[in-house]
Amino acid sequence: MQRPIEVMAEGLGHPEGPDMLPDGRVVFVETYTSDVKVREDGKGGSVYRYCGGGTNACIVGGDGDVYVTQNGGTVGAWKARDQVTPSIQRIRPDGTVNYVATEIEGVALNAPNDLAFGPNGSLYFTDSGEWDQVNKPDPSRIFELFPDGTGRVLQELEPVYTRRLGGVVHAGGPAAAPRRHDRAHLHAPRRPHPRRLQAGRGR
Template structure:
């Protein structure tokens, strides 16, 4: 593995840009950071607990913000200023605009990961919050990037985390952290129930994911750290990354889309390795 950046404060949500740089969010620092050639540069002090991120159709960065985490107790921060929300970051100025913090009058809990489809619509997960022995509901949502409309697809999930589109754009794949399950949805902005795809064996959890050009789903795997690759038919294999419990994200880039950028969050590193198949190009990362 090649170390792209280190000393990061629980990095998540890598976004690979056409110029070869990679944007990550630093969850523990409330910051959006650009990484390249061993260097880092702060883009925005966004605050809260930024998690997943994606480039939207207007070229801005859209961020799922869980509101903040107490990384000592590993539970969610509560109270004013710690609301879960979806935010837009202007990459040239660092300006942050809040787009959504509720849906149908119900507050978002802890938005976690996000992807844009070819129509410019965003799809994002809400992991739910854990605090003082209480676990709140998780879910999947869809929204327009101008802040005008958000729809609940499922409000009754356990712990939805990673989200990605199939190569034909027909389906969404969702990783459930605590159940270590992969689910499939229709790409329809309406209430629906998912189809089960696979469950990982062993004492692991699922985090974020990325899809390959062939349609395989690569899921960052927690506790016994690594990347679990699952076929659309449910067959799974795992690449172990020894010594790292929180392998949290994977994103593809490079000229042939075979550079896999992986966040190793507990050790504060963004690393790169060569993957055995090309990743799927995202709609707006050009």
């Protein structure tokens, strides 16, 4: 027997990347408003924090911070009101937004897309590159961000949009973004913790 579908919030501008806050509320991004939003009972989606740019996905760390993939504010023809640096952003419980990473191993982030914590405490995320299906200027990449704030490029791939949004690193949704490429397989479960970025690589 199928369960009925409950509409939790509607009228949103490209919602993605939901996760659950420690208090049980659902937090998610709304790309076309540059917001991270939270689902309040009886209120639909309300603003948790405005981040500027284009928020692509979010995940809650074991420290209670919300980590956000930030594409900078450009998706095809769409441009955000406030352009920011493509990055991994972090929202503290007090509402402060800061940058965790804007580049890794000298490679500037272009359009981080989806993210997941691994059991070793590392944050894995994909970077699809610029959404330009004609010129395809950018390779796509999978990154690992270590708990100490350093990181590495795990894999550099062909432009993801040559695969009509179905490329191996363009996974949209709550499951772990870095999934599989040929013989490489990354398993990054969303539960249970640890999800904390702290001193030490934990590798």
